Amino acid sequence: MDLETERLKLEPYHPSHYEGLRIMEGDPQIMRYISNGKVKTPDxxxxxxxxxxxxxxxxxxxxxxxxxxxxxxxxxxxxLQHLANVEGAPLEIGWRLIADYHGNGYATEAARAIIEFAAGHVGATYLVAVADPKNSASQRVMQRLGMTFKAVEQHYDVPCVVYELQLHRGEQSNGQST
Structure with missing residues (x-):
């Protein structure tokens, strides 16, 4: 299901996204917090x-x-996925941007749309987000979303800061419920 915000369109992954995803996944700076800087191959x-x-x-x-x-x-x-791709785990929101687009508020804008989708379409009442403890930019996004620090936990085989958000059905992007 496509989601739209004022400046962005979020589209479920499709082969037509390959080139854009390659730019991001081939950049060691972007991948440093995701896979210790190990870029993904085209395959x-x-x-x-x-x-x-x-x-x-x-x-x-x-x-x-x-x-x-x-x-x-x-x-x-x-x-929006099960934390660490473990079925039955809490739902996780996450984001990453191509370096040229950092600092524009796109991660926050996209995450707000996903929060609304999670509450309104999936019926989620609780979300988490995780990040490398050194990834202060992602942690600032989590805070802007109204998420609160929960703990440092092991996910994806590495220590992660975990932030959480309680939701109500019909959650709005400003954190207010309808």
Whole structure:
């Protein structure tokens, strides 16, 4: 399901997103907090797109490519998924952006749309977000979203800061419920 914000369109992963995702996943600076700087190979990017497309079929949510409306460019990706891809785990929101698009508020804008989707379409009442403890930019996004620090926990085989958010059905992007 596509999501739209004032400046962005979020589209479930599709093969047409490959080039934009390659730019992001091939950048060691972007991947430093995700995979200790290990970039993905072209085949790994294709595998990821296919895996995410399957998750959309299974769960009705997963990763979206973030497209800037004005330029039409893929500027990043954001997700709603089971934490660490463990079925039954709490739902996690996450994001990453191509470096040229950092600092524009796109991660916060995309995450707010996903929070609304999670509450309104999935019926989620609780979300988490995780980040490398050194990733202060992601932690600031979590705080702007109204999330609160929970703990440092082990996820994805690494220590992660965990932030949490309690939701109510019909949650609005400003953190107020309807």
């Amino acid at each position: 790994e990017t294709w595998d990821g797109i296919n895996r995410v497309m399957q998750r959309w079929e299974t769960y009705g949510f997963s990763w979206w490519a973030i497209r800037e409306k004005m330029s039409g460019m893929v500027v990043g990706a954001a997700c």
